[in-house]
Amino acid sequence: MSAFNLTPSGPSTFILNGIPGLEAAHIWISIPFSIIYIISLLGNFMILFLVSKEQTLHKPMFLLLCMLVLTHIGGSTCVVPKALCIFWFSFKDITVDGCLTQMFFFNMIAAMHSAVLVIMAFDRYVAICDPLRYTTILTNARIAKLGLVGLTRAVFVVLPEPLLLRRLPFCANHVIPHTYCEHMAVVKSCGETTVSRMYSLVIALVVIGLDLTLIGLSYGLIIRTVLRLSSKKSHKKALNTCTAHICVMLTTKEKGRNYKAELLYHTYSDQAGA
Template sequence: MSDSNSSDFTNPSTFILLGIPGLEAAHVWISIPFCTMYTIAILGNFTILFIVKTEPSLHVPMYYFLCMLAITDLVLSTSIVPKMLSIFWFYSREINFTACLTQMYFILSFSAMQSGILVAMAFDRYVAICDPLRHSTILTNPMVAKIGLALVLRGIMLILPYPFLARRWPYCRTNIIPHTYCEHIAVVKLACADISLSSYYSLSVAFLVISLDVFFITMSYIQILRAIFSLPTKDARLKTFGTCGSHLCVILASYIPHLFATLTQRFEQNMALHLRVLIANVYLLVPPILNPIIYGVRTQQIQDRLLQLFTHKWT
């Protein structure tokens, strides 16, 4: 394999993304809901960023973390949808090898950051409910910035080996990827070498990121529930638990689609390829759409600020 003349694909300059295999005739129609979802995600998350920036009462840790979540949602959706739509609309299926690895890296690293931000938001709710008198001294602006930086560095460093490992594999079979984006598994499956190192590292990162993050979120909410049930009245318990409602909905919107997509990969031999590709796209696009909607619907300050913006515009 070391001989460059042995194969045209040992060092491919481009990959070919097929889109959704088996549904090529329906690509234009499929693009409509995906384009709509992307538009909602862009508008919703930019609205969250604008409202938090312009409303001084929202300059608190919970909404700073929400802004971080909105940024990761914008990057994730933008990493996937524009190229997908170019495939659907303009049959632009080629993607540069380096661009493919870059897309893969952005998707994986910002997914890891997104998961970490959910942990930070759970920690914020834990301190606010279990130790409210120290909330402002524990989660100061410098501390929030340090937490955000740590989450960014974690995403960057943990995912950095992925593209380096993918770049070193020889690709001597084909350069065709039956997907709408450069999914990590879809790319490394094209390699004609022992990819066990990449597989083991992927499993390790999945355990470190998802398992530990879910563990810390669960432990935070165990302590939160203990504090809530110790409150003297039912109204106080409901009111306090209500402050966690938006975050719990966002957790469900993030982890349930991810779990479902993971299960489909585990049992992929029993599922049609086009269905697997659709699920892989949807699970990455669902959180960027739902997160701003959840906080917009469940947060009174955001609703009030939106109402002020619209009434000021039309008066």
């Protein structure tokens, strides 16, 4: 593998260290990474293929599922191919522009994923709380418009992050102890980053907080409606339609909580150090 090693990073590049302390096991670690990535791609593309070919699946619920699948494909593709290059060939160098581009797409896709979950919660709210008007309120065209709004929001809230970082000098350690360009690791390589750090913190709190509030409101109204139903069979049927989305929502909530905690930790530790 030494034949593939690149020259030391210059001032316009970062070095992605992979998994620190486990460099000798990178080849073995790459095996589950690559298997899971391939299985994920095959499964997600199969869903897209089936929904596109089967006319009976051309409904808002499955259109939302396709949006969620696209965020899964995009998020993993932003990270895994570069990680495998690190594991297999020790291609650790990445340009500053490449690093910021990866960071932008990864965070933008995460914001889009959150927006899709909000739309899915609204979809379930209408389906359970106002079922007679479901087909008139949530048409395929309206779902597509909501998805476009979510994508536009994701682009505009995330785009300032790399733009702010691009204007700063990268004067500190250029080694990033990750397999991808994680935001706070890149920030630590910059000069004065107070504005960038505070912007990222506020955006994470506002976007994630707003989305979780809307999802919680939707499910609060759903639970209230379900409890008013007289039939236990109706209770079970209504809740079964939401089970899968609740599981996805809880997973996303945990990721969002970890991201906010990480931003808070780095922000205040850096300020204390100053």
